[in-house]
Amino acid sequence: MPSRRSFLHWAAAAPLARADSKPGEPHYRIVTPYAPAPVPGMPGPFPGAVVAVHSEKAIDETSEKVDVAVVREMMARGMCELTGERRVEEAWRRLFGPEDVVGIKLNCSGAPGVVSSPEVVAEIVRNLAAIGVRAERIYLYERFKSQVDSVNYPPYLPEGVHIVTAEERRGDNRAYDPRVYVEVSFFGEEDTRSNAMKLVTRTVTKIINVPNMKDHGASGVTGCLKNIAYGSFSNVARSHARGTSHTYSFIGTLASVEPVRSRTVLQVMDGLRGVWHGGPFSPDRRFRFYPKELQFATDPVAVDRLLLDTIDNKRQQMGAISIWDRSPEHLRVDDVRARDRDPNVNILIREPGHVEYAAGLGLGVYDIGRIRVRRIEL
Amino acid sequence: MRALAALLGAAACLSAGTEKFCFDAAVQQALSRLGLSGIERCEAEGREKLPAPRTDPKVRVASATRAPWILANGWRFLRNPGGRFWYELPAGKAALALAEAFAYSADAGFQVAPEDYGEAARMLEFLRALPRRDLPPMADFAFVDDGSTVSAEAINLLCRRNLLLRIVSRPDPRFGLNVVIGSAEFPRGLAVNPAELAAAVRQKLTDERRSVRLYGSETALVRACGDTKAARLYVLYYGNYPVRGLRVRVRGEFPSAAVHVFGRPEAQAEELTNEGGFTELTIPETGPLAVVDLPAPARR
Numbered sequence: 011m012p013s014r015r016s017f018l019h020w021a022a023a024a025p026l027a028r029a030d031s032k033p034g035e036p037h038y039r040i041v042t043p044y045a046p047a048p049v050p051g052m053p054g055p056f057p058g059a060v061v062a063v064h065s066e067k068a069i070d071e072t073s074e075k076v077d078v079a080v081v082r083e084m085m086a087r088g089m090c091e092l093t094g095e096r097r098v099e100e101a102w103r104r105l106f107g108p109e110d111v112v113g114i115k116l117n118c119s120g121a122p123g124v125v126s127s128p129e130v131v132a133e134i135v136r137n138l139a140a141i142g143v144r145a146e147r148i149y150l151y152e153r154f155k156s157q158v159d160s161v162n163y164p165p166y167l168p169e170g171v172h173i174v175t176a177e178e179r180r181g182d183n184r185a186y187d188p189r190v191y192v193e194v195s196f197f198g199e200e201d202t203r204s205n206a207m208k209l210v211t212r213t214v215t216k217i218i219n220v221p222n223m224k225d226h227g228a229s230g231v232t233g234c235l236k237n238i239a240y241g242s243f244s245n246v247a248r249s250h251a252r253g254t255s256h257t258y259s260f261i262g263t264l265a266s267v268e269p270v271r272s273r274t275v276l277q278v279m280d281g282l283r284g285v286w287h288g289g290p291f292s293p294d295r296r297f298r299f300y301p302k303e304l305q306f307a308t309d310p311v312a313v314d315r316l317l318l319d320t321i322d323n324k325r326q327q328m329g330a331i332s333i334w335d336r337s338p339e340h341l342r343v344d345d346v347r348a349r350d351r352d353p354n355v356n357i358l359i360r361e362p363g364h365v366e367y368a369a370g371l372g373l374g375v376y377d378i379g380r381i382r383v384r385r386i387e388l
Numbered sequence: 389m390r391a392l393a394a395l396l397g398a399a400a401c402l403s404a405g406t407e408k409f410c411f412d413a414a415v416q417q418a419l420s421r422l423g424l425s426g427i428e429r430c431e432a433e434g435r436e437k438l439p440a441p442r443t444d445p446k447v448r449v450a451s452a453t454r455a456p457w458i459l460a461n462g463w464r465f466l467r468n469p470g471g472r473f474w475y476e477l478p479a480g481k482a483a484l485a486l487a488e489a490f491a492y493s494a495d496a497g498f499q500v501a502p503e504d505y506g507e508a509a510r511m512l513e514f515l516r517a518l519p520r521r522d523l524p525p526m527a528d529f530a531f532v533d534d535g536s537t538v539s540a541e542a543i544n545l546l547c548r549r550n551l552l553l554r555i556v557s558r559p560d561p562r563f564g565l566n567v568v569i570g571s572a573e574f575p576r577g578l579a580v581n582p583a584e585l586a587a588a589v590r591q592k593l594t595d596e597r598r599s600v601r602l603y604g605s606e607t608a609l610v611r612a613c614g615d616t617k618a619a620r621l622y623v624l625y626y627g628n629y630p631v632r633g634l635r636v637r638v639r640g641e642f643p644s645a646a647v648h649v650f651g652r653p654e655a656q657a658e659e660l661t662n663e664g665g666f667t668e669l670t671i672p673e674t675g676p677l678a679v680v681d682l683p684a685p686a687r688r
Contacts, residue, residue, distance in 0.1 A: 183604040183633030188659045188670055195595070198587050200549055202595065203603045203635070244604075 036256055038263050039193040044211065047272035051217070052265065054275055054308025055104075058375035058382055060316060061091040061306045065388035068302040069282045076129040076282060080388065081304070085133050085278075087386050088306035099141050105275050105308075106216055108142030113214035114150045115274075117221045117237045118157035123292035124283045125161050126220040130304065132166040134218055134278065145170030151209055153177055153241055176207050176244070186244045187211040192264055196249055196256045204243040210270060217274040219310065223284035223301055224292075225321050227349065229257035230333040230362025232290050233317040234277045234310030235373070239264035250358050253343040258361035262368030265310070271373070279305035279313050286324040287353040297353065299324055311374025312381045314365045330354055333362045406515050408495040409486070415498060418505040424512055430497040435474035438464065438496075440481045441488050443607050443626045458626045460609055463547040465492035466555055467533065467540065477501060482508040483650065484626065487677035490515050491611040491622035511677075514650050518679055523614035526599050527554035529565035529589065538579050539569055545582035550610050551589055552599055565592055603635040608674075614682070616640030616665075621680040623671065634671045636680060642667045646684035650677045657684075 049055065063084040069076050089101035106112060114134060116126040135148055148171045152158045155175035163173060176185035186205035195202045210217065221237035228250040229236055239261045240246045246264070249256040265271060281303040288297045301320065307313045322333050330353035331340050341356050342348045348355045369376035410430035411419060419427045443456040464473070473496045475485045482504035489496040500508050531546065531553045533539045546553055546567075559566040567589055569579045579585045595601065600612045600621060607627040613620045616639055625631055641662040649655035649671065657680070658670040671678050 179629060181605070181631070183631075183635070184672065186633065188603075188633075188635050188668065189661070198583075198590070200606055201603050 035259055036194045036196055038259070040191075040263070040267055041193065042190045042206075042268050044190070044268040044272075046268050050268075050272040051275035051308065052271050052310055053312075053372075053374040056092060056308045058309055058312050058380050059092065059307060059384070060309070060312050060381060061088045061384045061386065062303055062316070063088045063091075063306070063386045063388060064301075064303045066302055067388070068304075069300055071300050074283070076127055078129050078133070081127075081129050081133050081282075082136075083388055084304045084386075085130075085137065085306075087388065088304055089137070091384050091386060092306045092308075098137065102137050102141045106138060106141060106143060108144070110143060110215045111147045111213055112138055112143055112149070113209060113217040113273075114148065115217055115219045115221075115238055115241055116150055116152040116158065116161075116163075117224075117232075117241065117280075117290075118152045118154070118161055119232075119290040120222060120224060120285060120292040121157040122160045123295070124222050124224065124285050124298060125157075126222065126280050127282050128161065128163050128166040130278065130280045130282070131163065131220060134220070135167055135171060139168065146172075148172065149174050149209060149214060151175070151207065153207075153244075154180070174209050176209075183244060185209070190267065190269075192243070192260075192267060194260070194263075196260075197251055197254075199248050201245055201248075204245045204264065206267060206270060207242050207244075210242050210273070214273060216276075217270075218276045218278060219274055220278045220280055223279065223281040223303075223317055223320055225285050225287050225289035225297070225325070225333065226257075226360070227289065227356065228255040228358050228360065229261060229364050230360040231314065231317045231321050231365075233279065233314040233365075234307075235261050235265050235314050235365060235368050238270060238274050238310065242270055243267075253341060253358055255358045255361045258364050259367055261364045262371045262373060265368060265373055266371045274310070275308060277305070277307045277310050277313050279303075279307075279317070281305060281320075284320070284324070286321055286328060287330055288350055309374035311365055311369045311376050314368075315376050315378060315381060316383065318362055318365060325353065328353065331356070333360055335360075405493075405520070406486075406490060406512060408493065409489065409512075410497045412497070412499045414502075415500045415505065415508070418502070419509055419512070422505065422509040424509055427512075432474045432476070432497065432499070435472045435497055436464070436468070437474050437476065438485075440475065440477050441484045441624075441626060442481060443628065456607060458548050458607055458609065460548060460624070460626060461488055461494075462492055462609065462611060462624075463540075463544045465489070465494045466547065466553075467543055471495065473497070475499065477504065479503045483511040484624065484676040486511045486515065487622070487650065488624055491624060491677075511650060514648075514677075518648055519681065519685055521613075521618070521620050521681065523618060523620055525554070526552050526612040526614060526619070527563070528552045528593055528597065528599050529567060530554050530556045530560040530563040532556055532559055532566060532568045534569060536569070538576070541582045542567075542569065542579050542585050545586045546589060548609065549586045549590065550598075550600065550602060551586065551593065552610075552612055565589075599639040601637040603637070604633055605631045607631075608634060610636075612638070619680075619682040621682075623674060623678040623680065625674055625676055625678070630673050630675045632673045634674060634678075635668060636671060637666050637668045638680075638682060639666055640682065641665060642682040644682075644684040645669050646681040647671055648679040648681070649674050651675055 226232035
C-alpha cells in the first residue's frame with residue numbers, strides 16, 4: 011500500500027502527509043501546481059480492461075522485420091475493441107481530438123534492439139493524423155538523445171512531427187520543470203529531486219505510452235508504469251544501488267504526479283519483441299523473445315500485471331529464476347557481467363511489487379481476477 | 389531547534405577580492421603581458437600546498453552516494469582562514485582554482501599551466517568585475533574543531549555535502565546544532581567514517597532547514613554569504629562539463645536575483661519563485677563559477 015507521501019500543490023499551501031507508513035519506505039514529497047483532471051488518464055475510462063492482439067505475422071524473428079500492414083490491422087482491432095467503437099477513427103476520437111497536443115512516450119532504453127518499434131509509433135501517428143491532429147502537434151519523447159538517435163525514427167514519420175529528448179548529455183537539467191518534482195532521499199544523495207519534463211508539464215495535453223515487454227534488473231519488469239515514470243522524470247537511477255531497489259514505491263509515486271497521471275490517456279504495449287533477462291537493455295539477441303503482441307489499455311497497472319506473468323513465464327521456460335526471487339544466493343551486487351552471463355544472477359533485489367503498489371495509488375487494477383483481457387488473434 | 393542560518397562572525401565573504409592572490413614569476417609575467425594590472429609575484433615557499441580542485445570518479449572511499457569524489461579546498465580555507473596557500477595547477481584547472489580561492493577570500497598563490505594563462509586572465513577579470521558585496525558567511529550549524537585529522541576529514545566532507553558550517557573552538561550556544569566529535573550525539577566511532585558523520589549531521593539539521601540547497605548536480609558546491617535580506621552565493625562547479633539547469637534554493641524570499649556566470653555574460657536567473665520563506669531560481673548553464681546576488685542590485 012502507498013504510504014508516507016506528502017503532496018504540495020502550490021494552490022493548496024500545506025503538505026498533506028499520509029499516515030499509513032511502512033517501515034523503511036522513503037518519504038516522498040510531491041510538488042506540483044497541476045490539479046488532477048476529473049477523470050485522470052490513468053486508469054482512465056477503462057480500468058481493468060486490456061485488449062491483447064496477437065499475430066504470428068507481426069514480426070519475422072530472423073530478420074526482425076515488422077509487417078506494417080499487420081501492425082495496422084492489430085492497432086485497428088485493438089483500439090476498436092478497447093473503446094467499443096466500430097470505426098477506427100471513432101475509437102481514436104474517444105481519447106483524442108484535433109485540439110490536442112499529443113506526446114508519445116517512447117521506450118529506447120533497449121536501443122537499438124528492443125524499443126518502441128518505429129512501425130508501431132508511425133501507425134499511432136497515422137491514426138492521430140487521420141482524426142485531425144496535425145503533425146506539428148505530435149511530440150515523440152524520451153530522456154536520452156543518444157538512445158533515440160540510434161533508432162532513427164524520422165524516416166517513419168511525416169514531416170513536422172517533433173522528436174524531443176530531455177538530456178542531450180546525461181545530467182542536463184534544462185528540459186525539466188523546476189516546479190514539478192518528487193523530493194526524496196534514498197541513499198543520502200545530495201540531489202533529492204526528480205523533476206518532470208517540461209514537455210510533459212507545459213506542452214502536451216495528452217500522452218500515449220508505448221513501452222516494451224521487458225525484464226528489469228531493479229523493478230522486475232519494465233512496462234507501462236516504469237516507462238511513463240522513469241522516462242518522464244530526471245534523476246531516477248538513484249533509486250537503486252548496492253543491491254537495494256526503491257523502485258517498489260518510486261515508480262508508482264512518479265506516475266501518480268500531476269499532470270503525468272491525468273494526461274497519460276492511452277497505453278500501447280509494444281510486445282512485438284521482448285526481453286526476458288538483462289533488461290532494460292538488449293545488446294544482443296541472447297535474452298530476446300518475440301511475443302508478437304500489441305496490447306491496448308488506459309489502465310497501466312492491468313497491462314503491467316499481465317507483463318509480470320509474461321516475463322516470469324518466459325524466464326521459467328528458459329530455466330531462469332523468477333523475477334520474484336529475493337534469495338541471497340542469487341544476488342551478486344552490481345556484478346553486471348555476471349548478470350549478463352547468467353540469467354540466474356540478480357544484481358539487485360528486484361521489486362516486481364511496484365505494480366501492486368501503483369494500484370494502491372489508484373493508478374489501476376492489479377487483482378488478476380478483476381482484469382478483463384480480451385484476446386484477439388489475427 | 390534554534391533558529392538556523394545564524395549569521396555570525398566578522399569575517400566577510402568578500403573581504404579581499406583578488407588582492408590576496410599572487411602568482412609565480414612566469415604566470416605574473418604572462419598575465420601582465422595579457423594586460424592585467426596589479427598582478428603580484430610570490431613563491432611556493434611558506435605556503436600550504438593544495439591539491440588541484442577536480443572530481444575523481446575513481447575514488448569512492450567513504451562515499452554514501454553515487455556521486456564522484458570532489459577534491460575541493462574550501463574546507464581548508466575555512467579551517468585556516470589566516471593561512472597562506474599554494475596551487476600548482478595542471479592544465480584546465482586554473483579558472484576553478486581561482487574561483488575557489490576567491491569564494492573563500494583565501495590568501496593564495498598560483499602556478500598555472502601555460503595553456504591556461506588566457507583562461508586565468510579571463511577569470512581574474514571576471515572576479516574583479518563582480519559587484520563588491522561584503523556579507524557575513526552563512527552557517528547552519530557550528531563544528532567544534534579539535535584540530536585532529538578526524539575533524540579535518542569531517543569538515544572536508546561536510547563542506548563537500550554543502551552543509552554550511554562555522555568552525556568554532558568550543559560549542560556556540562547561538563547555534564541550535566553544535567557538532568562535537570566524541571559527544572553522545574556524534575561519537576568518535578561515527579566520525580571515523582566521515583560519510584556517516586555527514587549523514588548524521590544532515591539528519592539532525594534536516595534538509596528543510598538548510599539555508600542553501602543545490603539540485604541538478606552532485607559536483608557543485610556552494611559558498612554562501614548573507615542573510616534573508618541580502619545574500620551572495622558562489623556556486624563552484626567541479627565537474628568536467630558545464631552543468632545545465634542547476635536549481636538553487638536559498639533561505640529568504642527575494643523578489644529578484646542577478647546571476648554572474650563566468651564565460652556567459654548573457655546569463656540570467658530563470659524560473660525564480662518565492663515559497664515558504666525560500667527563493668528558488670535556475671542557473672541556465674555554468675562552468676567553474678556562478679555568482680548569485682539576492683536581490684539583484686537596483687539599476688542606476
